[in-house]
Amino acid sequence: MADGGVGTGRAPAVSAAVGGPPRPEPGSAPWRGAAVECALTAVMMFLVVTMVRWLLDPASPVFVAELRPALGAVGALVAVMLVGLILSPAGRRSGAHLNPAVSVTLWLMRAFPGRAVLPYTVGQLLGGLAGTALGRLVWGPVVRSAAVSYGLARPEPGRSALSVFVLEAASFAALALLIGFFVAHPALTRPMPYAVGLAVGLIIALLGPVSGGAANPARQLGPALLSGNTTALWAYLTAPLLGAALGVVVFHVWMRGRTKSAVNGPS
Template structure:
């Protein structure tokens, strides 16, 4: 039997597609890092101006301040989802959201860890950036890097249940909107409104974080880590509960479209901010010639 020369052997391309998929996954995770960094910088900035007694925008009444922060946070979240990085990555900015979408079958499992790590890293980066920009006022006790604090009379169990329940409610809202025809177009606004309401209702009680990335950076920099585990674990468990309840409700949603070869963006993703929040594609959206 004659051995074929090496140059006549067929080219092996087994590793090509995984490497492209890996690069795409890292690029989307980088988008999440940028979004989380901006989100935390804005969150700390808002608290710095509203809760620093020497600020021209200081709001003495905590309930009023929390309501303003909630409305502002919801608007910022919606705006970030609609940005170019938000459209590409899906604009999660929350490990609990990433986990819930994975459990709902709307996000690939191999991207969960890169997304979560990017979001948590963005939390630290955004909080640190706010300290560099605004200086000492960010570290004042009344600001405390915008770290979430529960009410003094709230026990850890109550805080845990409230944070988990708040996240579960948000996931159910996401599931409800996605299940509606053309509901994906409304999703950024529904998410922003839901988060604003949770902050307004729970802000002076459990803290209303419902986002591990929202709390990690501020809490670590402020040295407020005693109850940090609650704000890291409760939203994720609440997201899992919400995803489970969504499945039990039997909601049917359009199939998720996946990017070609897991590497090149589908042309269908142009201009969408949809909850394939996995690839940034809106299901059943008419294809266009622009790349996502």
């Protein structure tokens, strides 16, 4: 991210990791960063499909029969994977958002240029689709089995789409607030990739057996389209965006409170 301060209309001085690329110069193409996002999201989804293929397929030698421990393992692996992608040279170049809701969050926090949000979103969605298709190509028909279903995040049986929407929105709102903390404290950005990776891993481990724990439209769209299972897809696509908006509202209220306290001084 570029230098500046929250509330000034300029981006805070936050590390590029999960914080957007340096603010583009006038006339530069945000599609360059979007192309990197596409590639990174493709890698992410290929690895997610791979994890689900090996841990949830009953024929796999490392099959975990109980769903909660299996998704706990997936959450731990995803946390490590995300840290690696964020800290990679490509991740530092684009910011490694890997999620349209992250890009929206940072834009609403004035930490990411608005004109790059659409290109990043398109890149992330296409990358999610490409990575899922690559998983099918590499691992074969087992990926489309009922147990794996292209790595689709699924709610528990009987859970309504509305409850999925609420849980997914709440989980991303919490993630948005975590991101906001680092946006407001640029000196503490070094542990940011680890904190974000851990938070996403916990969302998968805790909410995976309940709502699916996707919290990412780009993570859900590819598996849903390729598997043909669009159960609660509208909730998975829209809830993280609402969560981003809610988290940013709380963030701005908090920032105004900090500014007011700084102006007034101790009472």
